Amino acid sequence: MRIGLVFNRFRSDGGTERITLNAFQALAQDNVDWVVLARNWGGPAEEGIEFVRCNPFSIGRAWRLLAFVRGVRKELKRIQVDWVQAQVHIPEADIFRADGGAHAEWIRQRRRVDRGVRGWLREVGPYHRLKQRMERRMYASDRLQAVICNSEMVKADIERHYPDCRATLHVIDYGIDLEHFERSDARANQGRELRRELGIAQNAPVFTYVGSGFERKGLATAIRALAKATESAHLIVVGRDSRLAGYRHLAERLGIPTRVHFMQAQSDVRPYLWAADALVHPALYEAFGLVILEAMAAGLPVIASTRTGxxxxxxxxxxxxxxxxxxxxxxxxxxxxxxxxxxxxxxAAARSACEQAAAPYTIDRMRSNLLAFYAGLQ
Incomplete structure (x- = not known):
C-alpha cells in the first residue's frame, strides 16, 4: 500500500510527529510505503518513506497555508498513491487524521482567554477564518471516507461541530515504546542529576511541563499555580514559544523566577520526566497529549485539564x-x-497505577488497529 501523507511541516520534537514516526515504524514490515508531502522534513531518512517538498514562496500564515495546499494539489497530480491521508484540511483527502482535534473547538476554547479587541482581531483575521473554512469544506466532502481520531474527546468534538459529516469516525489509540520511558533505578539517577544541574534540592517537589505553544498548552496556569502551591516547589518547562519573554516576566512578577526553569524544546524529554514528581498539563485544548501517556509510562501522576483527550x-x-x-x-x-x-x-502506589494505566498503549496494539483500519478501506 502506498499512502500520500499531507503534513504541513515535520519537526523531530513534536508530539504528533513522534506518533507519526511510530506509525511509520510499526507498519514498515507490512509493505506500507509513505510519500510525505510537507513544507519541510525533520524526520529520519528511512526505507519506505519518500519526502516531497511543497514549500512555495509566501508571506504570512494565511498565504503560506494557501500556497502549501496549492503545492500539494500539484504534486498529487504527479505522484501515484493508493490513498491520500491528510493532517491538513484539504478536500482531496480520502482519510483525515485529526491529531489536532477540531479547529472549531480550539477557537471556542480560545475565546475564553482571547477577549476584547485582541480576540476579535484574531478571530476575524484571515488565517483562522481560512482554517475554519477549509475544515468545513473537508468534512462536507463526498471524497472523505474516514477520519482517524486520537481520542473519544476528538470524536465527540467533530460530531458536535460537523453533524453532517458522512465519513466514518474511527478512534485509534496512540502507542509508544513503554520501556523507553520506564523509570528504572539508573534512569532515576539521571533525574536526580538533572535536579543537581538545575540547583533543585533532591527533596523539593518538582513538576514538569512539556509542550510548545505555551498559550494553547496552558503554561500561564501552570506558573500561577506554582506560585500558590507549596513554597519549595519547582516547575521545569520543556518547550518553545515565540513569546517566551512574557512567561519569564510572569514568573518574575509572581516572585518565583528561580523556581521556574525554562529548558527550550528537547528531542528527548525523558530526563525531565524522571526528575519530576508529576506532570502538569493545563492545556486549553489538547486532542490527545502524547506527553500524558509518556509521563504515565514513566510512573508519573498527571495534573491535566478537562480538555485533554x-x-x-x-x-x-x-x-x-x-x-x-x-x-x-x-x-x-x-x-x-x-x-x-x-x-x-x-x-509507590501512584507509580504502579500510572504504569498499569499506560501499559495497554503499545506500538503493537496501534499497529494492529491501523492495519485493521487500512484493510477495511474500500
Missing part, C-alpha cells in the same frame, strides 16, 4: 492525578500540593 481516558482515579478546568489556577495549585504531601507508600 489522553488525560480523560487515563486519569480515572485519584492516585493517577486529577483533572481541572484549564483556567482553574487554585485547582491545579491544590493538586500540586496534594501530590507533594503524599507519603512514600502513596507515591
Amino acid at each position: 489522553a488525560a480523560l481516558a487515563l486519569v480515572d482515579a485519584p492516585e493517577k492525578g486529577s483533572l481541572h478546568d484549564a483556567l482553574d489556577v487554585d485547582g491545579f495549585a491544590g493538586a500540586m500540593t496534594a501530590i507533594h504531601n503524599r507519603d512514600e507508600a502513596a507515591r
